[in-house]
Amino acid sequence: MKRGSPSTVVAGLHDIPDGSEFDFVVLGSGAAGLSAAVFAGLYGARVLVVERSGLIGGTSALTAGTLWLPGAYPVDGRSPEEDRLVAGRYLEQATGGDRLAALRGRYLDAASDAIALLERRTSVTFFRRDNHPDYLGAVRGAAVSGRAIEVADFDGRVLGADLRLVRPPLRNFTILGGLAPNRDETRRYSVIAARPASREGVANAVRAFPRVARHLADLLIHRRSSRLTLGNALIGRLLASLMRLGTARVVLNAQPVTLTRGEAGIDAVRIDDGRSSRTIRVSRGVICATGGFTRGPRRESVLGGLPLEWSAVADGARGTAHSLLESVGAVFGRQGTDAFWAPVSLPPGRDGRTEPYPHFALDRGKPGFVIVDRLGRRYLNEADPYHLLGEKMLAHADRAGAPSFLIADESAVRRYGIGAVRPGGWGRRRRLRDGYLTRGRDLGELGDLLGMAPGVLSETIERFNSFAERGEDPDFGRGADPYQRNLGDARQRPNPSLGVVARPPFYAIRIYPGDIGSASGFATDEHARVLDAGGRPIGRLYALGADMRSIMEGGYPGPGITLGPAVVFAHLAIRDAMGDPPGDPP
Secondary structure, X not given: OXXXXXXXXXXXXXXXXXXXXXXXXXXXXXXXXXXXXXXXXXXXXXXXXXXXXXXXXXXXXXXXXXEEOOOOOOOOOOOHHHHHHHHHHHHHHHHOOOOOHHHHHHHHHHHHHHHHHHHHHOOOOEEEOOOOOOOOOOOOOOOOOOOEEEEOOEEHHHHHHHHHHEOOOOHHHOEOOOEOOOHHHHHHHHHHHHOOOOHHHHHHHHHHHHHHHHHHHHXXXXXXXXXXXXXXXXXXXXXXXXHHHOOEEEEOOOEEEEEEEEOOXXXXXXXXXXXXXXXXXXXXXXXXXXXXXXXXXXXXXXXXXXXXXXXXXXXXXXXXXXXXXXXXXOXXXXXXXXXXXXXXXXXXXOOOOXXXXXXXXXXXXXXXXXXXXXXXXXOOOOOOOHHHHHHHHHHHHHHHOOOEEEEEEHHHHHHHOEOOEOHHHOOHHHHHHOOOEEEEOOHHHHHHHOOOOOOHHHHHHHHHHHHHHHOOOOOOOOOOOHHHHHHOOOOOOOOOOOOOOOOOOEEEEXXXXXXXXXXXXXXXXXXXXXXXXXXXXXXXXXXXXXXXXXXXXXXXXXXOOOXXXXXXXXXXXXXXXXXXXXXXXX
């Protein structure tokens, strides 16, 4: 499709005749909603996707695009069946509950088939990410490789004019005005930034030149990078699949205002875009995949009024359809700490807006970093999985208050960066000016600037450094399992995660427990059918992704445990609505 040509997928609500009938109405255009639309299209079903915002992709477009799918690409000599059994035992221990064991079992049984169908029949292509460990390495059955799969980079020019509608990645994870590196490129670009004159830095720069040149040309032609990576690649590939199938329409800036329930279940949806309204008749099902509750009206009551600016969830995830589901009997189920969490910092943007920076992997678990509370005391393992770290920050904030501080020395900042400050210290001057970054000539001065009692921060770092020198952390066990060691730096011996904080000047940024997705959601069965208070399915009503109560019961056992179930249960929902036909779609 040429740039500027009309879309074959996106339509205005006014283009949809009132009273039109579709097999499915999908609410939300994230990975869950688009996957459902693609699976439905493979069966020849007509789909209307309704997206509240003006962009396609939701929070999934902002993620690493990882799916946790045991059995899809097994390693260690295991067959898919063996990996599924071992993963099942791992989940039994990791989730700490059995209430949703049947749903987890269904997920594990169906995962390989769902992914294989996408790869055979659509534009979606995955690859195994080796050495991407499960998050709870001390739990029996945890794997180091084979369960985390990622989406291959995608040429967004295939989307034509619709490329501009794909939600862009987080600004603070891009370079040069929007180039989003994949995982391998991130490592190479970090070397270029930190050691540009080194042999490795020069070699990486030569290798990166074609990628950067294409990106700069893209800015002139498309006003954004056309090579999509990570979560953007997943959304781009799903959208391209819808274009090929020709069975779906996507309506933006619109939302449902009424659900009508007949004898067989939900049979109509009223859609409004502020200028016009349409009643859409539904013959197979309504699928709610609007991105969860954490930016909607339920946030105050469920999350205790945590500031909205701490949320790293996409702005469109307002949960506006949730009240409609409850009006027809759906039950919102709470579990765990209700959301998934990560430490976030709050770098001011040039436009005055603050876009949270989630500290997933690039700094906190590396040598030379320490997290302390507002009193200057260390209280957790900096290399813990981000969800577990966020939960500990939440609990500690109730006692000691927020924020906490991520502390680093000059060597760590130059090698790895710190938050929105890039490796090599790029952006340091700007972040000192806008207050995001604090610098002290020594630890005493840094502690004073952060409002800590005299000597406390120095004592904390002195104790930490004694641990780092011998490679053991008796206080919190940092670097003790494969996930934590992988988060560190293999060049650091004897413990990849532990390095002294010793070279002045010293730096700090404020970090907060930020929500990155919903763990609580609507109760569903093994087909993703929404349940009422009596545990009975509500006809023709399904919930997916962050709108569906997490099958992990509030835990976060591995990378991609949100996107994996989102895609797999999309397949199961469509199969159920189509009458569970045998074999592949025709």
